[in-house]
Amino acid sequence: MNSTKEFIDEISIYDLAGRKIYQRNNINDIDFSLLNLASNHQALVINIVLQNGHSVVRKVVY
Structure with a gap:
């Protein structure tokens, strides 16, 4: 995930049932990569x- 104009502060990832499966605060960068997310081929909602x-x-x- 990246932002071209503003620094990313926080990322939250939810499954479609609304359960939060990942959160990270104080990123302070324009680019963020997440490796090894334990998810089984599903649709996710990402709040940046x-x-x-x-x-x-x-x-x-x-």
């Missing part, structure tokens, strides 16, 4: 909070 306070939500199939 930028340092300016804006929140971006993306749906991905992992």
Whole structure:
């Protein structure tokens, strides 16, 4: 995940049942990679909070 204009502050990942399966705070970078996420080929919802306070939500199939 990357941001071209603002630093990423926080990332939360949820499954479609709404269970939080990953969270990381204080990233302070424009790029973030997550390796070895324990997920079995499913749709996920990613909530990205930028340092300016804006929140971006993306749906991905992992």
